[in-house]
Amino acid sequence: MPARVLLIRHSYGEIVSRLGKRHNRRWPPLSLLICASWLEKEGLTVTVIDREIETFSDEAIFKLAETHDLIFLSSSDVDRWQCPNLDYDSFIRFASGFKNKGNLYLTGAHGTFYPEPFLKMTGAKGVIREEPEWTVKEIACGRPLDEITGLTYREDDRIHANPDRPPGSLDLLPAPAFHKTDLKQYYYELMGDRFTILEGSRGCSFKCTFCSLTMYGKGVRAKSSEKLIGEILAAKEAGARNIYFIDLEFTINKKLARDTCDFLIKNPMGLRWACQTRTDLVDEPLLQQMKRAGCVLIHYGVESGSQRILDSVDKRLKLEKIEEGFSLTRKAGIETTAFFMAGLPGETAEEREQTLAFAKKLNPTYASFHVANPYPSTKLGERFDTGEIFPEFCGRSEDDKNELKRFARRAFLAYYLRLGYILNHVAAGNPALWRRQARLFLSYL
Structure with a gap:
C-alpha cells in the first residue's frame, strides 16, 4: 500500500x-x-x-x-x-x-x-x-x-x-481534516474571513434543464443532524467564524435545517452562516429560526424575470413565489443574493429587460448576472451539443454572444448604480455592508 x-x-x-x-x-x-x-x-x-x-x-x-x-x-x-x-x-x-x-x-x-x-x-x-x-x-x-x-x-x-459508483452514505464520510489547512486564509467576500464551507446534503430533487447534477448522483442524500452538528463543531474548533452550507438546497430537508438551527440557538458560538435554497422551500417561521441561529445570507437562484422562460427550463417556480420568498427573507433580517442568467433558449431581448426589471423589484442585497452555459449532462447541454469540450453559450452567433456579455455587464451596473439602492444602504447604517458591496463593485469594473 x-x-x-x-x-x-x-x-x-x-x-x-x-x-x-x-x-x-x-x-x-x-x-x-x-x-x-x-x-x-x-x-x-x-x-x-x-x-x-x-x-x-x-x-x-x-x-x-x-x-x-x-x-x-x-x-x-x-x-x-x-x-x-x-x-x-x-x-x-x-x-x-x-x-x-x-x-x-x-x-x-x-x-x-x-x-x-x-x-x-x-x-x-x-x-x-x-x-x-x-x-x-x-x-x-x-x-x-x-x-x-x-x-x-x-x-x-x-x-x-469501470462502472459508475453508486452514491454512498454521507454519514460514512469522516469530518474534514481542517488541520491540513489554515481557515484564516479563506474568505468569502460577502461574509468575511476565517471561512469554510460545509455540506448537509448532496444532490437535488428538482430538474432544471440548465443545472448539472452529475457529480452528486441521483436524488438527494442528507447527513444526519448529529453528523452535521459534529462537523460544525470541528469547523469552529479549527477557527471558523463564517460558514457557507454548500448544499444545492439547504432547506429541502426541513428536519436537518431545523435541527441545525436548534443546536446553534441553544449553543451560541458566534458563528455566522449562509446557505443556498429556493424561495418555495422557506417559510416565515423557518426564516425567523434561521436568523436566530446566525444565518446572515441566503443565495436564491432566480434565473429570469419571464415566467415563460422559467417554465421552459422546468424551474417549477412562479414569479409571485419568488417575490414572496424575498419579502419574507428581508422581513427576517437576512441578506439575500439573487442569481440571474441571460441567454436561455428562446429568450428575447424584451425578456432580458424583464429580468433586469424583476431584479430591481426584488431588490436583493446582492445581484449576480451571468450568461447561461450548456453544461454537459444537462438537457440544455444535450440540446446544444456541438462535440466541443465545455462549449460556450447556447448555439448563438458571435454577435449574439457579445450582446449577452454586454447585457450582463449593463445589468450589473444598472442594478448597483440605482440612486434608491445606494440611499437605502446608506440609511441602513451598516459600514461593513457598504465595504463589502464597494469591494464587489470595484472588483467587477
Whole structure:
C-alpha cells in the first residue's frame, strides 16, 4: 500500500473572464480535506496543497510530487461541481507537467464529464468520476484498479472505463481534516474571513434543464443532524467564524435545517452562516429560526424575470413565489443574493429587460448576472451539443454572444448604480455592508 499521498486543488487565478468577469472563490477544498481525513485514518502520510492559498511554483510542486507514491489533482472541488470553470487550459498545462504521471489521478467535474479526453490531454493514470472520496480511498489502499467503480484509467496502452459508483452514505464520510489547512486564509467576500464551507446534503430533487447534477448522483442524500452538528463543531474548533452550507438546497430537508438551527440557538458560538435554497422551500417561521441561529445570507437562484422562460427550463417556480420568498427573507433580517442568467433558449431581448426589471423589484442585497452555459449532462447541454469540450453559450452567433456579455455587464451596473439602492444602504447604517458591496463593485469594473 502507498505510504505518501499528495492531494492538490488547482487554482484558476483570481478572476475568470472568458464569459465576463467572475470571481473564483477562495473557499477551502472540502472534498479533498475529507479525502485527507480518510487516508490519515488508514495510516497514510498525507500532504494537502491548495493552490488558491499556497504560493508554491509549478516546479516546486512537481519536485514534491516525486517524493510521493500517489498524486490526486482536483480540477474542481465540491463548491464547483455544479458550475465548473470553463477555462480548463491552465489545468491541462499543470497536470501535464508531472513527471510521474503513472501515479497521477484527476478528480472533479471536468474529468467526470470528459474522462477520456482529459486522460489523453494530461497523460494521467486515471480519472475519478463523480464524487471522489470513496474512489480515492480505494486507490490509496491498494485495491486493484479493475475492481474500483467510478474510475476510468489507462493500462497496457488501453483506456478502461469501470462502472459508475453508486452514491454512498454521507454519514460514512469522516469530518474534514481542517488541520491540513489554515481557515484564516479563506474568505468569502460577502461574509468575511476565517471561512469554510460545509455540506448537509448532496444532490437535488428538482430538474432544471440548465443545472448539472452529475457529480452528486441521483436524488438527494442528507447527513444526519448529529453528523452535521459534529462537523460544525470541528469547523469552529479549527477557527471558523463564517460558514457557507454548500448544499444545492439547504432547506429541502426541513428536519436537518431545523435541527441545525436548534443546536446553534441553544449553543451560541458566534458563528455566522449562509446557505443556498429556493424561495418555495422557506417559510416565515423557518426564516425567523434561521436568523436566530446566525444565518446572515441566503443565495436564491432566480434565473429570469419571464415566467415563460422559467417554465421552459422546468424551474417549477412562479414569479409571485419568488417575490414572496424575498419579502419574507428581508422581513427576517437576512441578506439575500439573487442569481440571474441571460441567454436561455428562446429568450428575447424584451425578456432580458424583464429580468433586469424583476431584479430591481426584488431588490436583493446582492445581484449576480451571468450568461447561461450548456453544461454537459444537462438537457440544455444535450440540446446544444456541438462535440466541443465545455462549449460556450447556447448555439448563438458571435454577435449574439457579445450582446449577452454586454447585457450582463449593463445589468450589473444598472442594478448597483440605482440612486434608491445606494440611499437605502446608506440609511441602513451598516459600514461593513457598504465595504463589502464597494469591494464587489470595484472588483467587477
